[in-house]
Amino acid sequence: MSLEDEKIPGDKPGNDAKNMADDAKKAASDFANDAKDAANEFGNSAKEEWNKVTNGTDNKKMLAGLLGIFLGAFGVHKFILGYQKEGIIMLVLSVVGIVLSCVGIGVLLFWAVGLVGLIEGIIYLTKSDEEFYNTYQVGRKPWF
Structure with a gap:
């Protein structure tokens, strides 16, 4: 049996490229969301540190x-x-x-x-x- 015989019926060569593009879009979207969450977390921790300074808890x-x-x-x-x-x-x-x-x-x-x-x-x-x-x-x- 050859590789061509093992293909799923109805599967076309263009579908592989489309699936890879969809996977890449999903990975990019996940990366962007992770970056956004990290930036928000950094911003919040910076605000907390500034509040410590202005409230005098870290100010000597x-x-x-x-x-x-x-x-x-x-x-x-x-x-x-x-x-x-x-x-x-x-x-x-x-x-x-x-x-x-x-x-x-x-x-x-x-x-x-x-x-x-x-x-x-x-x-x-x-x-x-x-x-x-x-x-x-x-x-x-x-x-x-």
Whole structure:
């Protein structure tokens, strides 16, 4: 028996091409729908993240600002924002200043680091939520 004998009655060579075209249309339509669903899902998650920022759940402005004002000499506000290197620098300078406080330079060093923390705390609190988020959490600006 040859291949021609095994064909389904009424099946024409043009039907194969038509079936393949229909399958391709269906696959393209499925792909387009999947892409549309993925885009909608991405848009919704972006909106949720923006709402977190504007509602303050992901914004550390108030905490960092107050810690900068009250504990700025120890760099606590830097650690809150994720700036470990800068926080360690401020902490080390403060500890060195405290240790050398019997010498005049130690008090000056501790006072200078505390002043930097105070200024940064005030800057944090005077920025808008969006500006603070873009500058210090997205842009990762470590100083002032």
